Amino acid sequence: MRKYLIISLLASYSIVFAGESEDFKAVDNLYKERNFKTALTESEKFLQKYPESKHQKSMRDKVAKIYFLEKNYKKAEELFKKLFTMEEKQSQKEEYASYLARANALLNNSNSAMFYLREIKDEKTFQKTFFAVAQDFLAKENNEAAKKAYTEIINNKYENYKESMMGLGIVYYNLKDYDKAIYWLSEFSKAMPNENKEMVSYLRASAIYRKGSTDEAIKYFEELANMTPASEYSRKAALYLIEIYSNRKDEAKVRFYLEKLKGTKEYNTAMTMIGDLYVTKENYEKALDYYNQSNDKNNPKLIYGEAYSLYKKGKYEEALKKFQSLKNSDYYNQSIYHIFAINYKLKNFDEIIRNREIIRKVVVSQVDTDNIIRIIANSAYQVGNYKLAKDYYGRLFAVSPDKENLFRVILLDSQMLDMEDLRIRFNQYNELYSNDTEFKKDVYLYTGDAYYKAGDPERAEQIYKTYLNQYTNTEVISSLMSTLLEQKKYDEMEQYLSLAQDESSVNYLKGIAAMGLGKYDEAEADFQKVLASGDQSLSTKVYLNRVRNYFLAERYNEAVQAGEQYLSKITPDKEKAIYSEMLDKIGLSYFRLGKYDQARSYYSKIASMKGYEVYGKFQIADSYYNEKNYEKAASLYKEVYNNYGETFYGEQAYYKYIMTLSLTGNTDAFEREKDNFMKVYPNSNLRGTITNLTTNMYIESGDTDKAIESLNNSSSNTDDVAVKETNTTKIITLKLQKKDYKDIEKYIAELPTEEERAYYLAQYYAAKKDPKAVKEYEALLQYDKYKAYASKGLGDYYFDKKDLAKAKKYYGTYATVNKNPDEYILYRLGQANEKENNLKMALTDYKAVYSKNGKLANDAMLKAAEIYDKQENVAEAEKLFTKLYAVKNNKELKAYSMEKLIYYKLVKNNTKEAKKLYDELRKLDAKRAEKFKAYF
Structure with a gap:
């Protein structure tokens, strides 16, 4: 029995070893055949299947190297690390150290890369690896690490030290240290005069140009650009020369170098580049002229430049179409603000409100987010949807707290008589903006009026009196009269009425009242009556209120004119508050007109007044911020914070300074200053805003994991339901974009409404191609907001399932919901009708598509032409094929269209035209033309 057992065990072991050996040979053969993709998969299986195999090390070695070759450096690093630890043979260990040094360099793990490099004792391997590591650092834009590596190689004159001079030159170029870049590139040229001559010349010229020595750079660029034959670097040099001569307005030179680029891809780049240059100079007509000369009409960068130029020229409808056409491009996010702004200018308020949710689904800068929210809020206000307007003004204040945003919420609370929220907001205003003069009168007036209504x-009376303890204002007095009359406090009424008994005061108070009611022309007429009366006691107040009136009416030029006229009539020392507000209103008017230099001249005067220094300096910084001169703004914000950190504007300045760091992509400084802000202002209302800013910065940099972490932290640190909801929606959107479905259902379940949950579940299931999406689409059909989205989803689902009746039903629903249906839907309807042989309806659908002249226009026109062809409707078919024949850059379509047209011409015995087309077709596609040879 024991003998049989031993024989049995030996047999089983033989089978195991035979299986392992055969598997190893099979994998090894895959490597020999260079079938690396399959080899990698089979190697991973082998390692799992035979953990104790003698081939484990050999297989790991192969797998690690394949991962390295396939640029999966993380996986390669993990495997080489194990091999390095296990290996005892020094030469093999050093080979693994070499791979580890390079893998870590390519993963931007500088310290680890250098650690493994120093583990290499063989001098030749060490020097060869060192240069490769330096090159890897450079390739991954780890310029500081590359600089250290190249410098050590050069100083020690290791192998490739001459080539390292060029690398070091490129590093210094990347670091914008152009003098050192020029030096090392020149040293490389001396050391290796026949190597990379054109590239080095180009980089050296670029560095000279970047350091501001334009005339010197021109010589080198021209030498390159005029080389024969032209090369990649000569064309790049020509692009630089076009930029330089465009800035110098030397049109002859621009034309000369453009001529050199004709017929190359750089020609279109040049057209777009010159267009962009003219945009920066605000010469939008010229910009459009150059954009139009590019043949690359579908380039999103060019389309964006065209759209922006049209927008600035006031051609809003054209601009809107172009911005909207960028929907599936990288430029769509930065187009979103302009789409909203144009719709607002065109008074498409309903359209704005309809599309408001887009702000949750796209990633835009914080500035654009704030502006879009403001546009949505203003649109809701315009159409009388105060609840929605308040919701968005509230969001705006939560993200970008300032007195104007808070005032808007208070205004809407007062109109809606939301007394609990009004109480909270009024207290908030008094805590945050106790020194405010711009909105104080209106805040107290609207709040008091709301309590009265x-x-x-009694509470209204308290509010009016609190204001009147500091200020005298006819509107507030008038409202106080109403409350006193209601309570029959006649003695007190007499006391306040005595403030305005003469005719001039009555006219003055009438003017104030009219201004408060927005009757600006009426107010101006009343103020003019006071001035005509010659009552000097009211003249200064009238001066200020005329400027206020113009400012409120958004007649900024007149506000400036009146303000500058009256400034000399006001005594700054005696009438400091009025004088400072006059300066402020003039400055703000210039600010609103986009005349920032003039605005700054007035803010500088405010900054020189005792007690107003911080406000003036903050406004100067803000003007640079609005001008998008973030470097200058950051410097001034920091100065305000350093000198006035304990004040409201000091805190605001620090926050705005942090915003500039975010906008300029200075991540390290942003993180440092953000953390310091939280320590300096532990109870700041801006803490939540900074958290949002952090999130947006991570989103814009593409680090979605950190963005999600930040959004989760934001939700954990707030009780605001709206903020939590917005954060959850953004997390879901980010996860969908990244195809990271972990915990996504948990987040979707946190959404407050069934409507939103169904919408995001539909997206999630659709992304996974899960049929459960159908159920969610069907649930969404009951909601107007998502009916179009759901209809399209269901239409696509049933179309793919070849259930054309249902597909048409849902596409039809989409077309009903949208007055201007998407071309994609119409095209799908056409396809469905064509498959059902409902050719008449199919033609109607296809015509609707190509009439839109969109991306599917040619496809739809071809479909329609083929239907006419089948119906032997030669006249209509010929019309469409003639149009298709004229389509540029589509050889197949042109040849096919010509084939059809030749046939039609022959049918009509128009051999002359047929021959012309035949000759052209022979040149384009001789094989197609062959079938017509017998006719000619």
């Missing part, structure tokens, strides 16, 4: 005249 809500049946609480």
Whole structure:
């Protein structure tokens, strides 16, 4: 029995070893055949299947090297690390150290890369690897690490030290240290005069140009650009020369170098580049002229430049179409603000409100987010949807707290008589903006009026009197009169009425009242009556209120004119508050007109007044911020914070300074200053805003994991339901974009409404191609907001399932919901009708598509032409094929269209035209033309 057992065990072991050996040979053969993709998969299986195999090390070695070759450096690093630790043979260990040094360099792990490099004792291997590591650092834009590596190689005159001079030159170029870049590139040229001559010349010329020595750079660029034959670097040099001569307005030279680029891809680049240059100079007509000369009409960068130029020229409809056409490009996010702004200018308020949710689904800068929210809020206000307007003004204040945003919320609370929220916001205003003069009168007036309307005249009275303890204002007095009359406090009424008994005061108060009611022309007429009366006691107040009136009416030029006229009539020392507000209103008017230099001249005067220094300096910084001169703005914000950190504007300045760091992509400084802000202002209302800013910065940099982490932190640190909801929606959107479905259902379940949950579940299931999406689409059909989205989803689902009746039903629903259906839907309807042989309807659908002149226009026109052809409707078919024949850059379509047209011409015995087309077709596609040879 024991004998049989031993024989049995030996047999089983033989089978195991035979299986392992055969598997190893099979994998090894895959490597020999260079079938690396399959080899990698089979190697991984082998390692799992035979963990104790003698081939484990050999197989790991192969797998690690394949991962390295396939640029999966993380996986390669993990495997080489194990091999390095296990290996005892020094030469093999050093080979693994070499791979580890390079893998870590390519993963931007500088310290680890250098650690493994120093583990290499063989001098030749060490020097060869060192240069490769330096090159890898450079390739991954790890310029500081590359600089250290190249410098050590050069100083020690290791192998490739001459080539390292060029690398070091490129590093210094990347670091914008152009003098050192020029030096090392020149040293490389001396050391290796026949190597990379054109590239080095180009880089050296670029560095000279970047350091501001334009005339010197021109010589080198021209030498390159005029080389024969032209090369990649000569064309790049020509592009630089076009930029330089465009800036110098030397049109002859621009034309000369453009001529050299004709017929190359750089020609289109040049057209776009010159167009962009003219945009920066605000010469939008010239910009459009150059954009139009490019043949690369579908280039999103060019389309964006065209759209922006049209927008600045006031051609809003054209601009809108172009911005909207960027939907599936990288430029769509930065187009979103302009789409909203144009719709607002065109008074498409309903359209704005309809598309408001897009802000949750796209990633835009914080500045654009704030502006879009403001546009949505203003649109809702314009159409009388105060609840929605308040919601968006509230969001705006939560993200970008300032007195104007808070004032808007208070205004809407007062109109909606939301007394609990009004109480909170009014207290908030007094805590945050106790020194405010711009909105104070209106805040107190609207809040008091709301309490009066809500049946609480006593509280209204308190609010009016609190204001009147500091200021005298006819509107506030008038409202106070109403509350006193309600409470029959006649003695007190007399006391306040005595403030305005003469005719001039009455006219003045009438003017104030009219201004408060937005009757600006009426107010101006009343103020003019006071001035005509010659009452000097009111003249200064009238001066200021005329400027206020123009400012409120958004007649900024007149506000400036009146303000500058009256400034000399006001005594700054005696009438400091009025004088400072006059300066402020003039400055703000220039600011609103985009005349920042003039605005700054007035803010500088405010900054020189005792007690107003911080406000003036903050406004100067803000003007540079609005001008998008973030470097200058950052410097001034920091100065305000350093000198006035304990004040409201000091805190605001620090926050805005942090914003500039975000906008300029200075991540390290942003993280440092953000953390410091939280320590300096532990109770700041801006903490949540900074958290949002952090999130947006991570989103814009593409680090979605950190963005999600930041959004989760934001939700954990707030009780605001709206903020939590917005954060959750953004997390879901980011996960969908990244195809990271972990925990996504948990986040979707946190959404407050069934409507939103169904919408995001539909997206999630659709992304996974899960049929459960159908159920969610069907649920969404009951909601107007998502009916179009759901209809399209269902239409696509049933179309793919070849259930054309249902597909048409849902596409039809989409077309009903959208007055201007998407061309994709119409095209799908055409396809469905054509498959059902409902050719008449199919033609109607295809015509609707190509009439839009969109991306599917040619496809739809071809479909329609083929239907006419089948119906032997030669006249209509010929019309469409003639149009298709004229389509540029589509050889196949042109040849096919010509084939059809030749046939039609022959049918009509028009041999002359047929021959012309035949000759052209022979040149384009001789094989197609062959079938017509017998006719000619």
